Amino acid sequence: MMLQVNDAVVRYGAITALHGITFEINQGEIVTLLGANGAGKSTTLRMLSGLHAPATGKIIFEGQDITNTKAHQFVALGIAHVPEGRRIFPQMTVEENLEMGAFTRSGSFSDDMDRMYETFPILKERRKQLGGNLSGGEQQMLAIGRALMGSPRLLLLDEPSMGLAPMIVETIFRIIGEIRDSGTTVLVVEQNAAQALRLADRGYVMENGRIVFSDKASNLLHDERVRAVYLGESVEGT
């Protein structure tokens, strides 16, 4: 087991956002966290990237208790976070953005740069352009590439499909699959349930700050409850 969250409670002041959630991520799989707006998906990811420590409960990564680790220490542990809304550095070039991703690493990382350009050929083309001038999809790729430059073992993706055209979402999800195949474990938080479930190995469904059920992704895709609430008509058509 790579990452284990045990009965984690997260509060924002008087409001409890997560009422004790428990889940796990195994080495080499893609896990997706589904749920409606306000279900607690983003809070979970904020907790997992150190932006908001849980009030009670434990987070264990590769046998190490990381419950109270600060956000900037996560990269060194091997967990990279692609924040919601991409948040690339708008006034740095694509190249500089990728280099910044390797900030915590010492030594040469030019091999990794080449690998990023192989994974994302479009970024190589746009190497000298400013991050802020890329299209949404390119920015998302850059954000993922930047996170991968820290050579993480676990990659956390917050809404990678947000605001992107369906075709680009397709590409991004294909690349996420490739990332898993190359050995990096992935946790995806998504609103786009159908797409996420087709990609993922397992899924957790959240409601009102609780995990209500979990299963293999292929089962969830055909689960009545999931279909009714999250997939609606979109699955009927496919």
Add this chain to the structure above:
Amino acid sequence: MKAFVKRPFVSHLLTSIGAMAIFELMTGPPGSSTTPTAGFTGSFGERASFFGLFATYRFVVFLALAVIVSGVWTLWQSRGSVIKHGVNTGLARPRAAWQLKPVRTGFFLALFIFALFLPHLETDPYWQSVMVEEIAVYVLLALGLNVVVGFAGLLDLGFVAFYAVGAYVTAWVTGALPTPAPFGIHLNAFFAIPIAIALVMIFGVLIGLPTLRLRGDYLAIVTLGFGEIVTIFANNQYGITGGSEGTNAIPHFSIHLWFIHYVWGLAPVPYYYLTLAFVVVFIIVFSLLEHSRVGRAWTAIREDEVAAESIGINPLKYKVMAFAIGAASAGFAGVVTAGQTIFVNPQSFTLPVSINILALVIFGGMGSIAGVVVGAVLIQTVSMYLLHSPPAGYQSSDLYIYLGAALVLMMIFRPAGLIPSRRRRREIGMAEAGEGHMDEVLTGDTP
């Protein structure tokens, strides 16, 4: 008619005439209830009347100026659009001549050589002391604040605190304060340099650790408060700092090495060279820092703090570093001021000084070392010139009107400063193209 007014040159001309009218009012003698138009006519004698406006030649001069300004403006706009397109295509534009390294280095060398000979070219004692007290010291202060505001993007409105601490530490270790000097040893002012720099940096860390958790406007207000606290403390703690009178017993710098004995007197030139040497050192250190790992971390934090954190940068650590490093040059400026003028008092370290330093940085170009140096030299020279030989009707308190007007004009026509840093210009270019806000740099609020 409307279309005619809307034509670029006409609208520029009208705006310029308006601006020049205000300028003329500002530079003319202050009016009174009987002669409200004295500012325009340059004379107290003219009664308020429409024709009184045209009684002197002043309006001709200002009309001519308005025509020239609008001409330059129109030209600038036609050229400026090229710059804007450069930003819009999204490529990091090819470097302008100024951005090339040899040009920059050559410029600095030329400036340095000029600075070396300056005291021999300008022998007026007023200007010689201005060179040290008002120019060199302010270049140091602006260089320091540039690290905080320009590199790390932290708006510090209490920068004068570091300057004050540097000066007071000098007074302390040389035994000039009511507080006994450390270990009872009255040190030479020279030894105050490393001690003051070290203590000011520690002071920067102490102030930075609690305040730098705040962002943007909140940070600005808290630093403003800290600046005031230092001044008020110095003013009120008579037994520690000498109160409002401060002290005037700081010994001059001196060298006593075997058979070499040299005492820096009140004469400013030796201090000038001492300060110049340190300015060069700080310029070199800060520009190396800018391109180091630390500098890149500062840029990342300035652009997007959450993203910076997500790639493993500890924002608090690097912000505190910026505070401490920026404080170092301010601390040294404090030592020079204390050592040369031999006195310190709280009135030298008030809020307007902080604002003045910030104006130098903004005018010169945030994040651009060359810009900040040139900006500081220019503004300080002009303001000291106005103080030395004021034009008719000029009062020393008018300075801030001009400074304010200069900054407003700067923000309109050259928002990235006199000599912009490359990145800062991009940031502003993008803000103009509607991609993000240029104020992000100051407020730290990223969408």
